[in-house]
Amino acid sequence: MSRQSSVDLDPGSEPRPPDTVLQNHGEKNSPISVILVSSGSRGNKLLFRYPFLRVSENIASSAAKQRSPYVLSSTSDVTDDPDGDSRFSDIILATILATKSDMCGKKFELKIDNVRFVGHPTLLQPPHTIQANADPSVISCMHNLSRRIAIALQHEERRCQYLTREAKLMLAMQDEVTTLTETDGTPQSPFRHILPKCKLARDLKEAYDSLCTTGVVRLHINNWLEVSFCLPHKIHRVGGNHIPPEALESSLKAIRPYHALLLLDSEKALLAQLPLDCSPALLRLIKICSAMKNLQQLAQDADLALLQVFQIAAHLVYWGKAIIVYPLCENNVYMLSPHANICLYSPLAQHFAQQFPGHDLPSVLAKFSLPVSLSEFRNPLDAPVQEAQLIQMVVWMLQRRLLIQLHTYVCLLVPPGQEPPGPPEDEPLPVSRVTGRSLSTPSALSFGSPTSSDDMTLTSPSMDNSSAELLPGGDSPLNKRMTETLLASLSEHEQQAILSVPAAQNPDDLRMFARLLHYFRGHHHLEEIMYNENMRRSQLKTLFDKFRSVLVVTNHEDPVISLFQSPAGVTRCGPDTLHTSPGPSTAEFTLDTEITPSAVHHLPSQCFKGFRNSVVK
Amino acid sequence: MGSSRRIECIFFSEFHPTLGPKITYQVPEEYISRELFDTVQVYIITKPELQNKLITVTAMDKKLIGCPVCIEHKKYSRNALLFNLGLVCDARTKTCALEPIVKKLSGYLTTLELESGFISNEESKQKLLPIMSTLLEELNATGACTLPIDESNTIHLKLIEQRKDPMIVQEYDVPVFTQNKDHFIKSQWDLTTQQILSYIDGYRHIQKISAEADVELNLVRIAVQNLLYYGVVTLVSIFQYSNVYCTTPKVQSLIDDKSIQEECLHYVNKPGQRASLRDVFQLYCGLTPGTTVRDLCSRYSQQLQRVDERKLIQFGLMKDLIRRLQKYPVKVIRDERSRPPKLYTGCHSYDEICCKTGMSYKELDERLENDPNIIICWK
Numbered sequence: 001m002s003r004q005s006s007v008d009l010d011p012g013s014e015p016r017p018p019d020t021v022l023q024n025h026g027e028k029n030s031p032i033s034v035i036l037v038s039s040g041s042r043g044n045k046l047l048f049r050y051p052f053l054r055v056s057e058n059i060a061s062s063a064a065k066q067r068s069p070y071v072l073s074s075t076s077d078v079t080d081d082p083d084g085d086s087r088f089s090d091i092i093l094a095t096i097l098a099t100k101s102d103m104c105g106k107k108f109e110l111k112i113d114n115v116r117f118v119g120h121p122t123l124l125q126p127p128h129t130i131q132a133n134a135d136p137s138v139i140s141c142m143h144n145l146s147r148r149i150a151i152a153l154q155h156e157e158r159r160c161q162y163l164t165r166e167a168k169l170m171l172a173m174q175d176e177v178t179t180l181t182e183t184d185g186t187p188q189s190p191f192r193h194i195l196p197k198c199k200l201a202r203d204l205k206e207a208y209d210s211l212c213t214t215g216v217v218r219l220h221i222n223n224w225l226e227v228s229f230c231l232p233h234k235i236h237r238v239g240g241n242h243i244p245p246e247a248l249e250s251s252l253k254a255i256r257p258y259h260a261l262l263l264l265d266s267e268k269a270l271l272a273q274l275p276l277d278c279s280p281a282l283l284r285l286i287k288i289c290s291a292m293k294n295l296q297q298l299a300q301d302a303d304l305a306l307l308q309v310f311q312i313a314a315h316l317v318y319w320g321k322a323i324i325v326y327p328l329c330e331n332n333v334y335m336l337s338p339h340a341n342i343c344l345y346s347p348l349a350q351h352f353a354q355q356f357p358g359h360d361l362p363s364v365l366a367k368f369s370l371p372v373s374l375s376e377f378r379n380p381l382d383a384p385v386q387e388a389q390l391i392q393m394v395v396w397m398l399q400r401r402l403l404i405q406l407h408t409y410v411c412l413l414v415p416p417g418q419e420p421p422g423p424p425e426d427e428p429l430p431v432s433r434v435t436g437r438s439l440s441t442p443s444a445l446s447f448g449s450p451t452s453s454d455d456m457t458l459t460s461p462s463m464d465n466s467s468a469e470l471l472p473g474g475d476s477p478l479n480k481r482m483t484e485t486l487l488a489s490l491s492e493h494e495q496q497a498i499l500s501v502p503a504a505q506n507p508d509d510l511r512m513f514a515r516l517l518h519y520f521r522g523h524h525h526l527e528e529i530m531y532n533e534n535m536r537r538s539q540l541k542t543l544f545d546k547f548r549s550v551l552v553v554t555n556h557e558d559p560v561i562s563l564f565q566s567p568a569g570v571t572r573c574g575p576d577t578l579h580t581s582p583g584p585s586t587a588e589f590t591l592d593t594e595i596t597p598s599a600v601h602h603l604p605s606q607c608f609k610g611f612r613n614s615v616v617k
Numbered sequence: 618m619g620s621s622r623r624i625e626c627i628f629f630s631e632f633h634p635t636l637g638p639k640i641t642y643q644v645p646e647e648y649i650s651r652e653l654f655d656t657v658q659v660y661i662i663t664k665p666e667l668q669n670k671l672i673t674v675t676a677m678d679k680k681l682i683g684c685p686v687c688i689e690h691k692k693y694s695r696n697a698l699l700f701n702l703g704l705v706c707d708a709r710t711k712t713c714a715l716e717p718i719v720k721k722l723s724g725y726l727t728t729l730e731l732e733s734g735f736i737s738n739e740e741s742k743q744k745l746l747p748i749m750s751t752l753l754e755e756l757n758a759t760g761a762c763t764l765p766i767d768e769s770n771t772i773h774l775k776l777i778e779q780r781k782d783p784m785i786v787q788e789y790d791v792p793v794f795t796q797n798k799d800h801f802i803k804s805q806w807d808l809t810t811q812q813i814l815s816y817i818d819g820y821r822h823i824q825k826i827s828a829e830a831d832v833e834l835n836l837v838r839i840a841v842q843n844l845l846y847y848g849v850v851t852l853v854s855i856f857q858y859s860n861v862y863c864t865t866p867k868v869q870s871l872i873d874d875k876s877i878q879e880e881c882l883h884y885v886n887k888p889g890q891r892a893s894l895r896d897v898f899q900l901y902c903g904l905t906p907g908t909t910v911r912d913l914c915s916r917y918s919q920q921l922q923r924v925d926e927r928k929l930i931q932f933g934l935m936k937d938l939i940r941r942l943q944k945y946p947v948k949v950i951r952d953e954r955s956r957p958p959k960l961y962t963g964c965h966s967y968d969e970i971c972c973k974t975g976m977s978y979k980e981l982d983e984r985l986e987n988d989p990n991i992i993i994c995w996k
Contacts, residue, residue: 109673110674344948360949369995371905521869522873555864556863556864
């Protein structure tokens with residue numbers, strides 16, 4: 001069989017793109033190995049691979065070695081193959097991975113039985129082999145890493161022929177070892193010798209090790225260029241399954257200004273991990289970050305645009321350094337997460353005991369068996385320091401996804417009339433339609449349109465009978481018409497039902513109800529309504545109670561951020577990485593945080609394009 | 618998902634004694650460009666180490682799946698016959714399901730060659746072309762193909778949908794049919810499954826089915842796991858009036874999704890009654906931590922005149938509208954001399970403990986409620 005010669009520039013040219021191959025092994029999202037292959041004037045060479053074949057396997061003559069692995073039957077299980085990479089001897093790898101020039105610059109993917117090779121042949125590329133049935137997003141992530149390493153190596157090659165030097169070193173070592181083997185007969189793995197001498201080899205090894213364990217790779221190619229990469233599949237795990245990056249991204253797009261950012265590492269640890277030339281905005285944000293401030297407040301405190309804060313927050317979340325929560329306050333209701341590990345002997349329990357001497361995790365968790373608001377823990381006789389400790393414990397548990405927060409959701413459902421069962425066409429009240437029809441009254445503010453009136457920073461609007469509207473109260477024809485308009489989008493039957501509620505006799509109550517109608521679809525929780533409409537919790541609760549014959553209320557977690565609340569077994573938080581919340585004073589516990597409504601309610605999706613870059617220059 | 622597994626081309630490639638690797642036949646014609654073949658031929662007609670392996674190579678926006686075969690014999694020029702019958706798809710296609718087909722085809726051709734020289738004989742080789750056309754057509758259309766090749770050989774191929782691995786089935790899990798049991802054709806299933814079928818009613822748990830059907834526990838587990846894999850059943854938890862449930866965010870789908878609404882109302886209606894959406898939704902929302910089903914029954918007795926509470930719970934669990942809150946006992950305080958807790962570690966729920974020890978819920982409750990060293994977590 002003829003072996004085609006590799007395309008070459010000229011005899012003395014530098015070796016063509018090495019392909020690094022990561023083979024997957026056991027764990028679905030981990031690579032099996034990293035391989036560097038080059039193709040040049042002297043043919044195809046396997047420069048380096050890690051992990052290397054064990055010495056004992058090299059004892060038999062290399063010819064025999066090539067034959068035996070291929071006798072493995074193809075029924076071998078996809079997951080159980082500890083010697084997966086030994087199936088492919090060095091030579092055959094060199095052959096199959098040194099691709100032709102037309103495959104350069106594009107993603108390279110080759111699957112042989114249960115092993116998949118992913119790479120990016122260019123002037124330097126490590127193909128990765130991964131588990132055959134790996135998720136396509138894992139494959140594209142691996143390919144991403146390949147490409148980044150390639151770009152870095154390409155750059156360094158142009159600048160100072162880094163790769164050529166390293167390749168020469170590797171080949172020299174291999175030759176040396178071969179001669180050594182021939183002379184004194186002890187088989188050696190050449191790659192073992194390459195490791196201490198060759199920086200590139202060590203980098204590749206490190207990439208492999210990191211990918212297998214934490215999923216975060218940070219390399220300094222030639223001690224100069226940084227390549228950072230994270231495999232979201234490893235970092236974000238929900239009870240054993242990874243969160244696909246697409247789900248992550250769509251959750252991030254639903255972040256609102258009233259959400260808060262909870263760091264998963266301590267401020268110090270996080271700052272230490274950042275590269276020297278990272279953005280100052282990021283530094284500022286991390287320094288003032290607190291689980292009790294919402295993103296809007298963070299923007300104000302750090303003197304950044306809200307959009308920027310969103311971007312940085314998304315970035316931190318993507319890299320597994322933070323999660324999105326609702327800001328901590330007294331009225332928050334928490335419950336044990338269904339995925340929480342409450343085992344007596346878990347490492348979490350040990351960490352907790354170290355962090356909070358005298359307390360044990362199961363007992364504290366038991367307190368959250370039923371939904372409980374933080375205010376219920378408050379004891380006026382307690383010293384302030386105990387309250388501070390409680391906050392710290394709650395933060396600790398949130399960081400490790402042991403708790404979920406419950407919110408109240410409301411749904412309009414009128415009792416059936418004499419008509420056939422089931423409510424008539426429940427069209428969701430289109431917001432745009434109502435705003436279109438609404439008169440140019442200040443009540444249009446409540447629908448999220450930008451307003452010049454910055455007086456919306458009312459912190460405690462007086463809430464007796466008149467609602468937060470700035471309209472003249474009472475029974476003015478203007479108000480009446482507006483209420484009618486709002487209710488007009490409902491069916492006849494629904495309108496009847498609402499109007500027959502005793503509370504509907506009070507025009508103010510009815511008006512408030514009509515105004516909030518579009519929230520009663522079960523998709524907006526109480527806090528969101530409070531934020532958007534600048535209303536108090538007690539107001540809303542009273543309203544719900546008055547109209548309870550047409551409403552149904554339930555409590556559950558917020559599906560938008562529940563993605564971040566679920567994962568169990570987050571091992572990245574060690575005992576010393578507690579994010580210390582500011583100050584023990586009780587003043588930190590704000591009752592019903594009245595968050596100033598921002599004019600920006602919906603963030604354009606453009607701000608998430610490109611938030612995923614890392615620092616490859 | 619036929620379109621996402623569309624086969625664009627089937628090709629037959631071999632090593633010609635003088636011309637080297639080439640594509641002898643391909644349908645449709647001219648699909649694989651000269652360029653593409655040059656790029657990937659090393660993976661089509663391969664070195665010995667790669668033969669008989671399923672090789673999928675992605676290049677130029679296409680995926681080629683093949684299994685190179687080598688038959689060594691003196692009668693062949695160059696002492697070996699090398700060929701590869703492969704498929705071509707778009708690079709974005711998920712091709713896992715096609716792999717067994719390629720492997721099977723290579724096996725068939727190998728057999729044919731060994732039996733009657735099908736490929737090395739120029740005349741019979743030509744029959745490949747119509748065979749490949751039929752394959753392409755039928756696999757794309759129906760996902761299956763049955764082709765007689767000659768008097769004694771017929772090819773049977775089928776695309777098998779790949780499914781996710783099912784969860785492990787525990788003794789305290791309760792299987793329930795996802796569709797009407799009447800649609801179930803008993804004879805299609807194995808004997809064990811047939812024997813336990815009548816005991817699957819959405820209320821009996823695995824241990825009980827095993828006892829009543831007189832089938833060994835592990836066999837029942839495996840049979841149910843099999844049914845789970847094919848989506849015939851799903852698992853819910855044991856029903857007791859002392860159970861506690863709570864709503865999940867998905868409960869809103871009852872409001873949003875008309876089809877789930879109708880399905881639900883149909884399922885949970887008491888015969889002869891007509892429940893309203895409000896009734897049902899109120900009942901689901903009435904399930905909260907701390908509320909038992911018994912409490913629900915007394916609070917919403919009016920609605921429950923029209924709704925069967927057991928079916929309500931069943932439906933809610935099947936569709937993930939509600940979830941069960943289980944009790945986990947943890948022994949937190951113990952003196953140094955006593956043995957470490959084995960079951961009361963927070964890892965085992967009441968359901969599991971009761972199943973394993975044979976105690977009833979009530980007995981376990983009585984035992985634990987009065988033990989000051991044990992705390993209970995609900996999740």
